Amino acid sequence: DAKTTQPPSMDCAEGRAANLPCNHSTISGNEYVYWYRQIHSQGPQYIIHGLKNNETNEMASLIITEDRKSSTLILPHATLRDTAVYYCIVRVASTDKLIFGTGTRLQVFP
Amino acid sequence: DAGVIQSPRHEVTEMGQEVTLRCKPISGHDYLFWYRQTMMRGLELLIYFNNNVPIDDSGMPEDRFSAKMPNASFSTLKIQPSEPRDSAVYFCASSFQMTGGTGELFFGEGSRLTVL
Numbered sequence: 675d676a677k678t679t680q681p682p683s684m685d686c687a688e689g690r691a692a693n694l695p696c697n698h699s700t701i702s703g704n705e706y707v708y709w710y711r712q713i714h715s716q717g718p719q720y721i722i723h724g725l726k727n728n729e730t731n732e733m734a735s736l737i738i739t740e741d742r743k744s745s746t747l748i749l750p751h752a753t754l755r756d757t758a759v760y761y762c763i764v765r766v767a768s769t770d771k772l773i774f775g776t777g778t779r780l781q782v783f784p
Numbered sequence: 785d786a787g788v789i790q791s792p793r794h795e796v797t798e799m800g801q802e803v804t805l806r807c808k809p810i811s812g813h814d815y816l817f818w819y820r821q822t823m824m825r826g827l828e829l830l831i832y833f834n835n836n837v838p839i840d841d842s843g844m845p846e847d848r849f850s851a852k853m854p855n856a857s858f859s860t861l862k863i864q865p866s867e868p869r870d871s872a873v874y875f876c877a878s879s880f881q882m883t884g885g886t887g888e889l890f891f892g893e894g895s896r897l898t899v900l
Contacts, residue, residue: 708887717788717875717891718827761827765887770815770839772889774827 678762683779686756692749694778696762699743705766707738709747710774711758718761718774721747752782788892790876796898802864805895808857809878817889818851818861819875827875833859866899873897 679697686692698707708723722729722736724745729736735748749756761777789808797803809816817832831841836853844851848867853859863870873896877889 706887710889715873715894717877717894718889719891720888723887770832770834771829772817772887773829774819776826 678764678775680760680762680775680778682776683781685781685783686749686752688754688782688784689751692752692756692780692782694747694749694760694762694780695744696747697744698762698764701742701764702766704768705764707736707742707745708761708763708765708772709734709736710761710763711756712761712777713755713758721760752780754782754784756780757782788876788878788890790874790892790895792895793893794896794898796900797866798900799867800865801899802862803866803870803897803899805861805874805876805897807859807861807876807892809859809876810880810890811857813878813880813890814856815879815881816853816859817877817879818859819877819891820872821875821894822872830861863897866897868899871897871899 706723706725709721710718712718721733722731724736724738738745759777759779761774791806814835818830819827820830821827830843831851833853849863851861873894875891875894877891879889
């Protein structure tokens with residue numbers, strides 16, 4: 675699976691949009707982009723995934739660049755409860771495994 | 785569904801003792817994963833099962849670690865003998881149709897192991 679690069683930490687004001695970047699410049703055509711988050715001491719939680727089109731669900735939006743070498747997870751109105759470590763992962767759909775990297779620690783402040 | 789259930793939530797033991805961690809996956813899920821999380825190494829995949837069969841145990845650190853899945857609703861991760869460096873949070877996760885499916889994992893709340 676392709677390697678991802680994320681900033682180690684970011685801050686965001688409550689109520690503002692949080693935009694979390696991920697670089698996956700070696701992604702191949704059959705690899706999906708996944709985002710998970712882990713709130714302190716809990717198990718990771720699935721947020722969203724996509725292949726090439728932008729995706730939106732009740733939690734977030736995923737914007738994937740046209741060349742698919744990078745993506746951005748958008749939390750449109752961050753709350754204090756969104757403070758967590760966010761993991762960007764790429765995975766080939768035909769494989770079974772999900773390998774986590776180091777993620778971005780998002781701190782939402784009042 | 786109650787989600788993935790792990791026990792015990794916390795375990796404190798002494799070096800050399802046997803530790804058994806337990807996991808009940810979500811009913812109907814055909815994949816089960818064991819992860820370990822430490823500050824130094826992050827989230828590491830130890831082993832996973834598909835339809836109760838171990839598929840990849842390349843992440844298991846050494847022979848002291850073993851995992852079983854005797855049926856679709858139960859799995860154990862055993863450490864014998866335990867060492868202080870095994871101190872970590874151990875997560876179990878389950879999923880339905882990883883291959884070709886959404887690939888969404890559902891994690892339990894973890895078992896925090898401290899080996900003195």
